[in-house]
Amino acid sequence: MTFPVFLAALAFAWPLLGAAVVMSLNTPRSREVAVWMAGGGCVLAAAVFLFPATGAAATGWDDDPVQRAGRVMLAFGLLLTVLEANTIPNRFLRGLPHISTALAGLACVTPDPIVGLGILEASLAYGVFVVSRPAGQAMAGWALLRTGSVGMFLVLAGLLLPAGQAASGLLLACGIVMLAGLTPFGQPWREENDTLLFLPFAGAAILLSMRLRPHGGDAFDTALIAAGLASVWLTACAGRSHDGLRMFRTFPSALALIAVGTKADVAALLFLCGWCLAGGSRSERSWAARTLACFPPGAPFVGCLLLLSMMSDWSWVFTVLTLAGILCAVVRAVPVQGEGHAVWPQDAAGRVACVVLVVTGFLVPLAMMLGAF
Amino acid sequence: MTLAAILAPLLALCVVARGIGFLSALGVVSAIAMLVDGTDPLHQAGAAFALLFAIGPVWFLSYYQQDNLPERSGPAVPFLALGLMVVLMLAGSRPGVMAFPSGLCIVLAGLVAVTCRQAMVWQWAGLLTCVEGVLLSGIIQKHLMVVGVTVLAGVLIAVLGGMCVHRVLPRLAVVRASGRRQGSKRKKGKKEPGSALGAADAAPHPDYVPKPPRYDGADTP
Structure with missing residues (x-):
């Protein structure tokens, strides 16, 4: 076994090890250990990105640099989740973000995206089991499982149709939109569970959608762009109402799906970075809302520039629609309340997120210019 | 086909x-x-x-x-x-x-x-x-x-x-047992308080509990 292969295997096993350690420890010490384990996971994911296992592609395991970079984003999302979390007394809930991140990473790297779907379903089932354990939560858990399973069956149905057919592409796109939880089409996620389970789950769905593109064909791309545009425009129309703020949570994933449809994978990666570090329930904070609204500096801003440049080569109409939708959403839907109007967050987790977002916004285009992507 | x-x-x-x-x-x-x-x-x-x-x-x-x-x-x-x-x-x-x-x-x-x-x-x-x-x-x-x-x-x-x-959902065995119990009590002439709700009254919604107070910061991430 060569060193990069060992590194890759360790990077996948690390969050599971972290979950086992965190769940076995007593409550007061668990948060500190969780932060260290998640930090180690970030270092390992970055190391795997820098030293890829060259023989992996030959054995069928996916070795795409965008997927590897996506797993780095998932690892940083886990770090931020455990940094933000206070001490959680429930063992299962404590280990949930580690397990869901591990399974999400594994789902993105499997030789066949169908196997990745199965792993995502297992991750969802475990998460539903954990979040629906308290009394009175059975139906909420069932709603999560139902919507996620509908997405998975749509994708499976699309994969069973012949490749390149319009029906196949449409079914695949509908399934991915459901799995990514794009409002108003997706899951009824709530604040209590979205950072623990939903962030890595939806991130993995976005990464998986890149691998489904060869099967879906043009219909898949067009449907993803249409769904993303619909979500962006509905977010803009909903404004700052309660529904509007709920829709703004998935603003980066809508842009990421548009980027996947436009074949701008690096832009999708940058939006994924925004999703993992500032999406979900974090989006109500001032710094996160500014980042997600593609304000410079930050990964989503650079992603937005890349997306528009790629899109303008493909279709001017869609470019204008996307740009107008983003501008309308920025003007009408960015939440202004929260922790004052602070651009620089007061808490350690927010500062780490801002630094990672800015550094990613610089490094990813640089790596693209150097030919890493 | x-x-x-x-x-x-x-x-x-x-x-x-x-x-x-x-x-x-x-x-x-x-x-x-x-x-x-x-x-x-x-x-x-x-x-x-x-x-x-x-x-x-x-x-x-x-x-x-x-x-x-x-x-x-x-x-x-x-x-x-x-x-x-x-x-x-x-x-x-x-x-x-x-x-x-x-x-x-x-x-x-x-x-x-x-x-x-x-x-x-x-x-x-x-x-x-x-x-x-x-x-x-x-x-x-x-x-x-x-x-x-x-x-x-x-x-x-x-x-x-x-x-x-x-x-x-309530289990049938529980519902039947409570129905039998209530039937025997009625035969003895005892009036069951709250029996107007019927047999399922003895087997309440198992997942229905009063909502717990909202978790404080130490409980939620």
Whole structure:
């Protein structure tokens, strides 16, 4: 076994090890250990990105640099989740973000995206089991499982149709939109569970959608762009109402799906970075809302520039629609309340997120210019 | 194309229209369709799982009292499923070749049941119908990965759905026992306080508890 292969295997096993350690420890010490384990996971994911296992592609395991970079984003999302979390007394809930991140990473790297779907379903089932354990939560858990399973069956149905057919592409796109939880089409996620389970789950769905593109064909791309545009425009129309703020949570994933449809994978990666570090329930904070609204500096801003440049080569109409939708959403839907109007967050987790977002916004285009992507 | 493969989508439509009662028949017909297509180990395993996912949940549900809440979705839901099946057939057909994607039609019917019906048991039946459809389609196309993933999904959906049913619906044994207890008390002439609510009053909604106070910062991430 060569060193990069060992590194890759360790990077996948690390969050599971972290979950086992965190769940076995007593409550007061668990948060500190969780932060260290998640930090180690970030270092390992970055190391795997820098030293890829060259023989992996030959054995069928996916070795795409965008997927590897996506797993780095998932690892940083886990770090931020455990940094933000206070001490959680429930063992299962404590280990949930580690397990869901591990399974999400594994789902993105499997030789066949169908196997990745199965792993995502297992991750969802475990998460539903954990979040629906308290009394009175059975139906909420069932709603999560139902919507996620509908997405998975749509994708499976699309994969069973012949490749390149319009029906196949449409079914695949509908399934991915459901799995990514794009409002108003997706899951009824709530604040209590979205950072623990939903962030890595939806991130993995976005990464998986890149691998489904060869099967879906043009219909898949067009449907993803249409769904993303619909979500962006509905977010803009909903404004700052309660529904509007709920829709703004998935603003980066809508842009990421548009980027996947436009074949701008690096832009999708940058939006994924925004999703993992500032999406979900974090989006109500001032710094996160500014980042997600593609304000410079930050990964989503650079992603937005890349997306528009790629899109303008493909279709001017869609470019204008996307740009107008983003501008309308920025003007009408960015939440202004929260922790004052602070651009620089007061808490350690927010500062780490801002630094990672800015550094990613610089490094990813640089790596693209150097030919890493 | 076999008779069983044609009958299976019709039974899936019956699941959409009438509920989980038709799931067992759908499972049996799907299993027959798989076995008619071939008798190699993959087909046999697929047929066994199709029977398991169809008969197991219905058998499990027989121990629980069904809730008779009125369904808000209208009578047009089965026709929506039928329309989607027709659209799928038209989208998949090529000039001169008439294809009937039986498994995918079942999946569409299941998806309609899941999204349009409000009762949890009906949604569970819809998801299990989807499992049957993908399983049938995967077996006929000999797609091993799809079959494996569908079996995994079927097991997870059956187990988690069963757990949800166990928490949400009252058990028949409990309801009958409380009914007998109340009947014997009435015979003795004792009046049960609150007995106007009926027999199910003794077996309250197992998942219904007063909402706990909102977790403080130490409890939520």
